[in-house]
Amino acid sequence: MNAPEIVPDSERRGLIGALPPRLRPFASLMRLDRPIGIWLLFWPCAWSVALAGVGGRWALFGWFAIGAFAMRSAGCVYNDIVDQDLDARVERTRLRPLASKRVTARMAWALAIGLCLIGLYVLTHLTRAAQLVAVASLFLVAAYPFMKRWTWWPQAWLGLVFSWGALVGWPAVTGEIGIPALWLYAGTVAWVIGYDTLYAIQDVEDDALVGVKSSARRLGDQAPAGVAIFYALALVLWGFALWEVRPDWLALLALLPAALHLANQALRADPKDGPGALALFRSNRIAGLLVFMAMLVVGLAAR
Template sequence: MTTTTDIVPDSERRGLIGALPPRLRPFASLMRLDRPIGSWLLYWPGAWSVALAGVYGRWDLFLWLGLGAFAMRSAGCVYNDIVDRELDRGVERTRLRPLASGRVSVTAAWVLTIALCLIGLIVLLQLNRPAQLLALGSLALVAAYPFMKRLTWWPQAWLGLVFSWGALVGWPAITGRLETPALWLYAGSVAWVIGYDTLYAIQDTEDDALVGVKSSARRLGDQAPLGITIFYALAVLLWSAAIWSVRPDWVALLALLPATLHLANQALRADPKDGEGALRLFRSNRTCGLLVFLGMLAVGLSTR
């Protein structure tokens, strides 16, 4: 017989989740409260866009976008687990997730998803109309994402379209219209996401093969480090184009040097046989996002 203790992962016994009342822990686990990296990665493209646009007194947007990233990433995780609950039961890393293990009902998970989306709605109301309309445009992409791993070897590309959407929202939130720099930022972020999510997928290549889940890490195989290098290089080139479209000055491009070196270090250390190492490199993209943000902020404020 399986006991409750057998189906509760260690992550629910320690840290932030472990400090919560036992009844709340499975819901916190659904939201990935113990893994804030996803919220950071969703947050950065929007913050870059606001920063490069020059901020113009809307410093509060950085906080609102942070709250929105947390709420929508959490909602996305719950929705993803609803869709993937059968697949998750067949993967060692995910079999103890609350829905896969039966500790949370599908109905309760939907209620949590709706509650988190209502928080996202509060954030949406803080934006101007163009930014609101663009933000709503991401919903179809978000809804389709969990199914991509069943349809294509490149679900990481679809994730890039979703996780980079903030770059299209942040710029019009400042300027009132969507312009070329935001498009360059968005394209660069998509390439960045494909690179770092390929790193993330390395840890699951064996389990994914067993359950028939597709990923860029499986498709690239031993060439995954080369693929990551190419996508990271493309990201830097596209971010450079965004900066150049705002300030056509070679000196301004130096703002990306720290992030470029950080990404180069990741690419050089990527090993398709080392899942734990790949996970550490993936998590370091929170720092990369900060470095890009500081560069975009410096350039954006210098053009005012």
């Protein structure tokens, strides 16, 4: 009699648990049980569209949401393909479908390509300038899974990747990249480094065992201070983006709710509390909403 297949708890409950058993490993590859990554990829796109004044193209928010779902899912599959040997050696990730041999690499590649085709369809609804900018991110995306082997700051590379939507949203509205989009992108890179340092706290011990590098390991007990510095830098750079669109001190006040939220994260961060750091990381979907409201108010007021 065959031993029962060992699967993660996430495949026995919630959205993934409601799917037919054969589909559950593929849903796990796409991280359907953890939509936070979709939000974090979507928000920079939405911020950029909002700060550009939308231009009457409200449907862009929907297209970027679909694109964020498809490309984040494809990125997770690709990351697992690259990291399957490492994942098998880490307690938190050893039951992932590829690491546990429940899905073959060929099947995973087919899923990734299918998701990329959805992303390609989304591109057809953008301006030519936005399409070119979006395609230019592919090198950054392809290189990201290898960064934690080469540098103590893979979070910085993730920042370059996950912030790219800030450069795509603006030309999707205006047809060209503007200075505000560059400031927005720079600030978002800092934001990503901050929140991904929080995320990395939960893996510090396992990462040390397998030799994986991260900003959380490099900063050690100073990780909360590092998060605070990156969040502060993000707010300053976002302020420059707002000022470019509407040079008014009142416009900067639109960032106050987001600033308070991010400050609360940094003050509550504990380098010894992995579950707590994960909860703070996930709260960035709310931070994203607060920044979106700031960008939308200022963007619409300037038009």
